[in-house]
Amino acid sequence: MIxxxxxxxxxxxxxxxxxxxxxxDGIGDIRGIIEKLDYIKSLGVTALWVCPFYQSPMxxxxxxxxxxYKISKDYGSLEDLFQLINELHERKMRLIIDxxxxxxxxEHPWFIESKRSKxxxxxxxxxxxxxxxxxxxxxxxxxxxxxxxxxxxxxxxxYMHIFSQKMxxxxxxxxxxxxxxFNMMKWWLDKGIDGFRVDAxxxxxxxxxxxxxxxxxxxxxxxCYDEFSNRLGVHERIKEMTEEVFSNYDxxxxxxxxxxxxxxxxxxxxxxxxxxxxxxxxxxxWLDVSDDIxxxxxxxxxxxxxxxxxxxxxxxxxxxxxxxxxxTLFWSNHDQPRVLSHYxxxxxxxxLLSAKMLATVLYFMRGTPFIYQGExxxxxxxxxSNISDYRDVEVFTLYRETVLKNIASKEDILDRxxxxxxxxxRTPMQWDDTAYAxxxxxxxxIKVNPNYIDINVKNNLNNMDSLYYYYQKIFKIRQDTxxxxxxxxxxxxxxxxxxxxxxxxxxxxCYLIIVNFFKxxxxxxxxxxxxxxxxFIIISNYEGQRLNTKLYLRPYEAIVYCLN
Ligand code: GLC
Ligand code: CA
Numbered sequence: 001m002i003x004x005x006x007x008x009x010x011x012x013x014x015x016x017x018x019x020x021x022x023x024x025d026g027i028g029d030i031r032g033i034i035e036k037l038d039y040i041k042s043l044g045v046t047a048l049w050v051c052p053f054y055q056s057p058m059x060x061x062x063x064x065x066x067x068x069y070k071i072s073k074d075y076g077s078l079e080d081l082f083q084l085i086n087e088l089h090e091r092k093m094r095l096i097i098d099x100x101x102x103x104x105x106x107e108h109p110w111f112i113e114s115k116r117s118k119x120x121x122x123x124x125x126x127x128x129x130x131x132x133x134x135x136x137x138x139x140x141x142x143x144x145x146x147x148x149x150x151x152x153x154x155x156x157x158x159y160m161h162i163f164s165q166k167m168x169x170x171x172x173x174x175x176x177x178x179x180x181x182f183n184m185m186k187w188w189l190d191k192g193i194d195g196f197r198v199d200a201x202x203x204x205x206x207x208x209x210x211x212x213x214x215x216x217x218x219x220x221x222x223x224c225y226d227e228f229s230n231r232l233g234v235h236e237r238i239k240e241m242t243e244e245v246f247s248n249y250d251x252x253x254x255x256x257x258x259x260x261x262x263x264x265x266x267x268x269x270x271x272x273x274x275x276x277x278x279x280x281x282x283x284x285x286w287l288d289v290s291d292d293i294x295x296x297x298x299x300x301x302x303x304x305x306x307x308x309x310x311x312x313x314x315x316x317x318x319x320x321x322x323x324x325x326x327x328t329l330f331w332s333n334h335d336q337p338r339v340l341s342h343y344x345x346x347x348x349x350x351x352l353l354s355a356k357m358l359a360t361v362l363y364f365m366r367g368t369p370f371i372y373q374g375e376x377x378x379x380x381x382x383x384x385s386n387i388s389d390y391r392d393v394e395v396f397t398l399y400r401e402t403v404l405k406n407i408a409s410k411e412d413i414l415d416r417x418x419x420x421x422x423x424x425x426r427t428p429m430q431w432d433d434t435a436y437a438x439x440x441x442x443x444x445x446i447k448v449n450p451n452y453i454d455i456n457v458k459n460n461l462n463n464m465d466s467l468y469y470y471y472q473k474i475f476k477i478r479q480d481t482x483x484x485x486x487x488x489x490x491x492x493x494x495x496x497x498x499x500x501x502x503x504x505x506x507x508x509x510c511y512l513i514i515v516n517f518f519k520x521x522x523x524x525x526x527x528x529x530x531x532x533x534x535x536f537i538i539i540s541n542y543e544g545q546r547l548n549t550k551l552y553l554r555p556y557e558a559i560v561y562c563l564n
Contacts, residue, residue: 001271001326002486004252004277004326005094005252006047006195006252006277006278006326006368007326007368007485007486008046008368008479008485009046009047009094009252009368010043010044010045010046010047010368010369010371010475010478010479011045011046011047011048011049011096011368011369011370011371012040012043012045012047012048012049012370012371012372012373013048013049013050013051013333013334013370013371013372013373014033014048014049014050014051014373015028015051015334015372015373015425015426016028016029016030016032016033016050016051016053016062016075017051017061017062017074017075017426017445018373018426018427018428018429018439018444018446019032019033019036019373019429020032020033020035020036020429020431020439021428021439021440021441021442021444022034022035024440024441024442025074025440025442026440026442026443026444026445027074027075027440027444027445028075028428028429028439028440029074029075029076029080030053030071030075030076030080030081030083030084031076031080033048033050033084034080034083034084034087037087037088037091037093038091039457041091041093042472043371043376043468043471043472043475044471044472044474044475044476044479045093045371045475046092046093046094047093047094047095047096047194048088048093048094048095048096049096049097049098049197049254049370050084050095050096050097050098051098051334052065052097052098052100052199053071053072053075053076053081053097054066054067054068054070054071054072054100055067055070055071055072055073056072056105057105057107057166058072058074059105059164059166059167059393060163060164060166060167060393061391061392061426063098063100063163063167063199064103064104064105064106064107064164064166064167065100065104065105065108066104066105066107066108066109067108067109068184069184069187081191082191082192085191085192085193089192094194094195094252095193095194096193096194096195096196096197096251096252096254097188097193097196097197098196098197098199099185099188099196099197099198099199100199100200101170101172101181101198101199101200101201101204102162102163102169102170102199102200102201102203102204103161103162103163103167103168103169103170103200104167104168104170105166105167106165106166106167106168107166110122110125110126110177111125111126111168114126114128114159114168115152115154115155115159116154117154117155118155118157124171124174124177125170125171125174125176125177126159126160126168126169126170126171127159127160127168127169127170127171127206128155128157128158128159129149129157129158129160129210130156130157130158131151131156131157131158136148136149136151136158137149137158137210138210138211138212138213138227139212139213139215139221139222140210140213140221140222140224140227140228141219141220141221141222141223141224141297142161142162142163142164142221142397143162143163143225144163144164144393144394144397145297145394145397145398145400145401146165146221146397146400146401147220147221148160148161148162148221148228149161150165150168160206162203162228163200164393164397169203169206170204172204172205172237173208178237178240182241182244182245185241185245186245186248189245189249189251193251194251194252195251195252195253195254195277196251196253196254197254197256197280198253198254198255198256198276199256200256200258201234201238201255201256201257202229202230202234202255202256202257202258202259202260202264202268203228203229203234204234204237204238205228205231205232205233205234205237206227206228206231207227207228207231210227211227213227216293216294217294218294218295219293219294219295220401223293223297223298225259226259229257229258229259230257230259230260230261230264235267235268235273235275238255238268238275238276239273239274239275242274242275243274247274252277252278253276253277253278254276254277254278254279254280254328255268255269255275255276255278255279255280256279256280257279257280257281258281258282259281259282260279260281262316262317262320262321265279265281265317265320265321265325266320266321266324266325269325269326270324270325271324271325271326277326278325278326278327278328278367278368279325279328280328280330280333280370281317283313283316283317284310284313284314285331285336286298286299287305287306287309287310287313288302288303288304288305288342288343289301289302289303290302290303295402295407295408296398296402296408296413296416297398299420300398300416300417300420301416302416302419302420305343306497307496307497307498307500307517307518308494308495308496308497310343310500310517311491311494311500312494314362314365315489315491315494315502318365318366318367318489318491318502319489319491321366322366322488322489326367326368327365327366327367327368328367328368328370329362329363329365329367329368329369329370330362330369330370330371330372331343331358331362331372331375332371332372332375332425333370333372333425334372334422334425334426335422335425336422336424336425337381337419337420337421337422337424337425338374338375338379338380338381338424338425339358339375340354340355340358340375340378340379340380340381341380341381341424342381342419343358344357344358344556345519345556346380346381350519350555350556351378351380351455352378352465352466352467352541353541353542353555353556353557354555354556355378355467356467356470356541356556356558357515357516357517357541357556357557357558359467359470359471359474360474360513360515360539360541360558360559360560361500361513361515361517361558363474363475363478364474364478364484364504364511364513364560365489365502365504366485366486366487366488366489366504369475369478371471372425373429374425374429374430375471376460376467376468376471377430377455377456377457377459377460377466377467377468378455378460378467379427379429379430379449379455380449380451380455381418381419381424382423382424382427382447382449383418384418384423384447385414387399387410387413387414387417389446389447390417390421390423390446391423391426391445391446392421392422392423392426394421394422395417395421395422395423398413398416398417399413423446426446427446427447427448427449428440428444428446428448428449429457430448430449430451430452430455430456430457431456431457431458432456432457432458433452433453433454433456433458433459436448437449437452437456438456438457438458470539470541473539474539477538477539477560481509481511482506483504483505483506483507483509483510483511484504484511486506487504487505487506487509487511488504488505488506489502489503489504490502490503490505492527492530498516498517498518498520498522499514499515499516499517499522499524499553500513500514500515500517501513501514501515503530503563508564509562509564510562510563510564511538511560511561511562511563512530512535512547512560512561512563513558513559513560514526514551514553514557514558514559514560514561515556515557515558515559516553516554516555516556516557516558517556518555518556519555519556520555521552521553521554521555522552522553523550523551523552523553524550524551524552524553525549525550526547526548526549526550526551528549530547530563531547531548531549532547532563534564535547535561535562535563536561536562537559537560537561537562538560538561538562539559539560540557540558540559540560541556541557541558541559542554542557544559545559547561547563
């Protein structure tokens with residue numbers, strides 16, 4: 001299947017709270033997005049994914065929704081959103097919005113009702129269970145740390161929350177609840193949006209036997225995510241959604257499914273599965289976690305990246321999805337550390353080179369590019385020295401479960417937060433070098449990264465060699481060259497620890513992508529069959545060098561050759 005608009009699109013992800021504050025209350029908003037549409041479009045972007053802007057107590061920055069039909073007053077009004085849709089459509093751009101199905105806020109009227117009594121009409125909209133001799137129904141660990149169960153005194157039962165306590169999980173076995181959710185989806189689609197990014201959808205089906213599972217040494221709960229992730233029953237739910245809702249509209253749907261294997265992925269978004277069009281998975285984002293989970297969940301652990309692991313991970317999706325399903329291509333989002341600090345090098349000397357290398361290696365692959373706000377100007381992680389400067393509930397639960405329980409030192413936890421926290425991606429967008437980075441005229445809800453003086457949109461736009469123009473060039477090349485969209489992928493030098501090299505082939509065109517992933521100089525022997533006298537450079541992050549059987553690659557050097 002080829003030729004769908006979403007296969008040729010370039011998505012830009014916006015975290016509204018941190019993008020642009022239009023009314024100077026320190027919080028980004030919808031009108032702020034509207035102000036910057038021309039900036040985004042000129043990057044070569046054709047569609048936006050905007051993170052949740054619904055009414056919410058903001059325990060998880062809006063993923064905890066208390067009214068699906070209202071816009072949070074932090075972000076504006078429904079009229080603002082309709083204007084955003086219109087302004088996008090006038091620019092021939094599209095909008096997808098976050099659809100959060102797994103849970104609501106505990107302040108949602110359904111949950112308030114559900115808590116009242118065991119026979120309340122909404123009781124069964126959520127997952128309530130009796131305790132086990134004074135203990136929670138199972139020993140499962142929540143993604144945000146602590147138990148997935150929260151005790152409720154009033155009815156003497158526990159409710160399940162796989163994220164924070166303020167995000168009770170919905171019961172997708174309940175038919176009325178499903179019907180209410182389908183109506184909500186239709187309501188949004190009728191407003192003219194072009195699709196959904198479907199949040200945490202792999203968790204809609206749980207193991208209702210709630211078995212206890214082994215607890216790793218030194219820990220209190222069992223991180224047995226498979227009890228509530230990617231279980232086969234989830235596909236029935238998605239198929240029903242497609243039938244009842246999605247299939248009646250010309251839209252794109254992108255599911256988010258952490259931990260999905262290749263088989264799962266093809267089940268979720270295979271061309272003929274009647275589920276999603278694309279899937280967001282995270283295999284390639286977590287290749288530098290270690291198995292030392294003695295006192296913190298895996299995501300807070302760290303080891304050095306072994307490049308062949310990354311090649312294997314990305315290539316496996318490139319190869320297995322060919323002719324079966326369509327890839328998403330992304331390094332960053334609002335849940336990941338900044339890729340430049342994570343897999344690149346955020347020191348002054350190598351920032352620009354490594355950022356261009358990361359863009360080159362990913363965005364010439366097969367699939368639809370998703371780029372996260374600030375990635376195009378080289379924003380980096382932030383290194384706050386006080387826990388109180390952080391805003392993410394996940395950081396607070398980590399702190400509560402470790403430092404406050406005397407399990408780890410403050411310094412240790414802070415170091416982990418510097419490397420891994422989601423707040424790395426959530427500091428305000430750096431527009432210029434004025435106070436608060438031009439994001440707002442007042443103190444923002446989360447501190448600006450102090451490096452905004454150098455790293456900002458204004459500097460990028462004033463320098464033709466900047467990362468911004470490099471991204472613009474990549475997206476232009478993709479748009480002009482079908483081979484980069486639809487071409488077949490082949491990896492070379494699979495086990496080489498420094499070089500990432502692959503080809504894209506389409507009809508009689510062939511392109512060769514070579515990057516040096518690290519800081520040292522590397523002698524590279526290019527396989528003979530790829531070397532050809534007429535090869536020429538399409539894009540590179542240094543003064544280019546001719547293709548030869550012997551190449552000497554400089555730190556983070558990235559080159560794309562046309563071999564025809
Ligand atoms: C998704 C979102 C994340 C959120 C979680 C719960 O993973 O991307 O930000 O915390 O779901 O909604
Ligand atoms: Ca505002």
